[in-house]
Amino acid sequence: MDPILLIVVCVLAGGVLASLGVHLLPVGGAPAAMATATGVATGTVMLMLGAAMCGLFTAASVATYTSNILLVSLSGAVGSWLMMGVTMLLANLLYVFGVGVVPVSGRVDVDPITRESQKEYKTPQCDGHGVPNVSYISGMMGALLGGFGGALMYFALLEYANFEPTMAGVAAMGIFVANAIIAAYNIGGTIEGFQDPKFKRLPKALLTCGIISLLSGVLVSVVANMGGLIG
Amino acid sequence: MLFAWMLLIVFLALIACMFEDLESDMGSQSNPNSQVQLAAQVGQVNRFFNKAISGEAPSYALYCTIAGVVAYVLLLREVNPLLAIPIGALAGEAIHVIFSVTAHVGRTAAQKRFEQPIYLDVLYGHLLPIATHGFMATLCITAIAYIQCNLGTLSGMPALNHPFALPLLAFIWGITVGAIGSSTGDIHYGAEREFQDRPFGEGKRVVYHGKITRYADCGVRTQKDIAYFCAKYGGPVTGLTFGVIILFESWRSLVGMMLGGYLPLQEAMASDTLLGTVARVATELLPAIPAAIGDLTAIIGILVGLAIGIVLIVGNVVIVKWARKRYGPFVGE
Secondary structure, X not given: OOHHHHHXXXXXXXXXXXXXXXXXXXXXXXXXXXXXXXXXXXXXXXXXXXXXXXXXXXXXXXXOOOOOHHHHHHHHHHHHHHHHHHHHHHHHHXXXXXXXXXXXXXXXXXXXXOOOEOHHHOOOOOEEEEOOHHHHHHHHHHHHHHHHHHHHHHHHHHHHOOOOHHHHHHHHHHHHHHHHHHHHHHHOOOEOOOOOHHHHHHHHHHHHHHHHHHHHHHXXXXXXXXXXXXX | OHHHHHXXXXXXXXXXXXXXHHHHHHOOOOOOHHHHHHHHHOOOOOXXXXXXXXXXXXXXXXXXHHHHHHHHHHHHOOOOHHHHHHHHHHHHHHHHXXXXXXXXXXXXXXXXXXXXXXXXXXXXXXXXXXXXXXXXHHHHHHHHHHHHHOHHHHHOOHHHOOOOOHHHHHHHHHHHHHHHHHHHHHHHHHHHHHHOOOOOOOOOOHHHXXXXXXXXXXXXXXXXXXXXXXXXXXXXXXXXXXXXXXXXXXXXXXXXXXXXXXXXXXXXXXXXXXXHHHHHHHHHHOOHHHHHHHHHHHHHHHHHHHHHHHHHHHHHHHXXXXXXXXXXXXXOO
């Protein structure tokens, strides 16, 4: 396939996956730090970027000994999945032993995966607290997709646009951040995961991120072409 | 040797993230600081340090990248790493202290209409603890980036050097350490220490917001009372989070490299024996061999990572189940 087309397709797919991943993360923002809302106590972009960067680190290492796009992308995905998994688990340890609350969802009365009731465990005037099982699994899926998207973009920039590894990492991160910020605007602060009603806003974000990623992919192709890296 | 360097990185990661979290408690940065901001607005004049520079992840990315760039430039000029890395971290912390002063003074001055004074002893008294905690975090992250950049050279297998430059690695781990410090460590400060005069065992209700605990065991509470409390649980757990992430990431890569045959191949190619010559010639004549070994290495690493993730999911199910059984339904009003 034509390298320019490959770059555009990979960047487009990576950006859309990043947006989808962000929507799946359980992000509680500042209210979660006071155990007033369900989710991880940080901003959407920061959490996704932290996870994706962790994945990108491993993906870059793996890209030195394999040129299989799927394996590099999956390595990045698993890096993000581990980062999110450990972070959410130890955050729950803090909620349970440091604050003494039961992790519950504020948006659903029954956990859709484990079928555990949520409402009677929730503190009144709070929108849930901690990371319940449904949010945990949603977050793991989000990290997997986001990490895959980030690593896919990195591989395209490295192998098809022939960027130098550090430059490919910086450029992939830049495109990733743009998509994550669009998704964060769409979420508007906090989201619990796929069970949250806000998740239904996803199509708008996917369309916007698709357009932005397409433009980014074209820009990368132009830069690589003008710089004499391809063609 | 490779495992020893990996374990050193894990240890440094643990220290870095613990100090990052304690620094964010010492300076009141990130999410719980929303309550310090709100306190004056609801009539709770306080002696807290109000340092909302930005989210922890971007701010630590900034300090660590500055440290990484300075260290990188010094290393290019052949300065000893034992000197270059601390000098880099010092440069990062100089910027940190400048931001701390401007953020605290600027934000507190903006609260004049709520009669919140700028206590100069609070300002001067917290700068050094902020700088020292931040220095430890930045120093460890820069050291991690340096070791990862030169991991292959240090362990005798040059192919294992990470392809990213030192400043980008410092940036990546700065972002990650900030994201973890913000998402994990903030809970102990925001949900427990900041509202310690409220009942334990419940989420902090919206009506409590802004009404932070202003008095300490003795006298008026400042950030110094908070850091020493969070150092007992929130800080170490946060450090453990980053340490465990790096441990799992490194361990699964190493297991993949060993079982996939990548490490034995690199060891053979680096040796001057007959086996080394055979390995070098074979990889040149038959490039499909190193490619297959590389693919197998990646596959094993991915499978190990997925297995660890599944164990983590089970771990979360166990913790949630335990908490539900132990604490029971909410019984307060």
